[in-house]
Amino acid sequence: MNTPLYPTCQQYIHRLKSKKSISKQIILFTGYDYFLQKHDLKVLLARYREVILVPRLIDETYLVKEALAPIFESYTDIHLVANPEYDERYRIIYEFAAITNKNIKILTVYDFCEKYLKKVYVPESYTESNPLLSSLRSRNYLQNLSKTFIDFSVSSVLLAVSSPLWLLSRVRIAQESPGPIFYRQSRVGLNQEEFYCIKFRSMRLDAEAAGAQFSSKKDKRVFKYGAFMRATRIDELPQLLSVFRGEISLVGPRPERRIFTESFEEVIPHYSSRHIIKPGITGYAQVMYPYGAGAKDARHKLMYDLYYIKNWTVGLEFKIIWKTVLTVLNYKGY
Incomplete structure (x- = not known):
């Protein structure tokens, strides 16, 4: 090349x-x-x-x-x-x-x-005749039933298997960055409704002293064990509780903060369409696209999110879960 x-x-x-x-x-x-x-x-x-x-x-x-x-x-x-x-x-x-x-x-x-x-093309700017508008819809009843069964069964197994990591994370976070073990942050979910995303805290307490900002791959605000948690996605484990509360799914578009979704909706066509299903702890965009922040990367990720919404199958669901496992084992999380 x-x-x-x-x-x-x-x-x-x-x-x-x-x-x-x-x-x-x-x-x-x-x-x-x-x-x-x-x-x-x-x-x-x-x-x-x-x-x-x-x-x-x-x-x-x-x-x-x-x-x-x-x-x-x-x-x-x-x-x-x-x-x-x-x-x-x-x-x-x-x-x-x-x-x-x-x-x-x-x-x-x-x-x-x-x-x-295996992604849905999203143009740089809005167009009058876009086939995406007429073909994108949420899952039917049987698909939702299958999706819910996968969410609860896989999340239950993950919660049981990961229980030692919860104790380890509690100890290491307290050692390296005294303060709250968890952090709660408002995110946009299904139908644009907000919910509180809960994770193990991986950044210093003053991480957003200068205001809201995207995290980066080698973010200096992240303490040592926090970087390990982000690479292995251990920091995402508390979100399993949100799955049982019905706020998110195991797999779906990554939930973003309102300040970012509003800015993306202004410049990326059909960005709000990703909110017709629940967000996920992991997602098709997360396993297919490398780490990135900003409108250009959000547009690329949206193409994968919309493909997932439009072409959902049980097979695609487990393919994403398997790719997530490989990402964790290879320390390529973000």
Whole structure:
């Protein structure tokens, strides 16, 4: 794979080449708005010889004569992912492929992301015709029944198995950072209603003396044992009690504070849709996307959260639980 993941210049297409794929196919994304992450590119480069990203702002003459012509000479099978909400360049590419006798398959970015990348595409800005609006809904009765059974049974096992860690955490927190063992913080849950999230305290008592802020991967406000708890997710264990109270689920979108959800709703389309189900201690976004804070990362995580909501199955639920176990064992929590 060559050069940077995200191009800084909007005047040229960006090409990523696979050194391992033996496929003769290439894939082009038109109206590219930086929704692919490293995991996505790894999946694509295992399937295609080249991944070509065509930004929204690019001269059409340059696109056809200078960029596409030499590429098309080397390939006959082309997969085109169109982003019709942003531009019509996919039509130009499709017509150029037709007159040069290339085999071309075309999908919208919505269909492609859900089918191949297992996430729901969320655009950078609101659009009038978004298929997401008509297809997203909460679980039915039988799904909710299955989900509740999984929540209570798995949480009961975790509570019993983790009981020694509760005592250990109580002792170590008191030693390293005298003060409350737990901390309570208001979070936004189902249907935008607030509840109190309870965790083992992993930060100093003055952690938010300067106001609300996102935690970071190597947060200096975290004391030594607190960092260990965050890496292994031991700090999340008290939330099992919230599962039994019906406030959260074992798996679901990560609950955020009101100050952050309101800011995200202003800049990320459909962000509030994640609140049509209960939040979770762990989630699809947590096991699929690396640590991040801010609107850009929130948009990426939302794509996974919405896929989870839209495509929930018992199999997906246990897949997320298993991936969470692997995350804990590999000390990759956050």
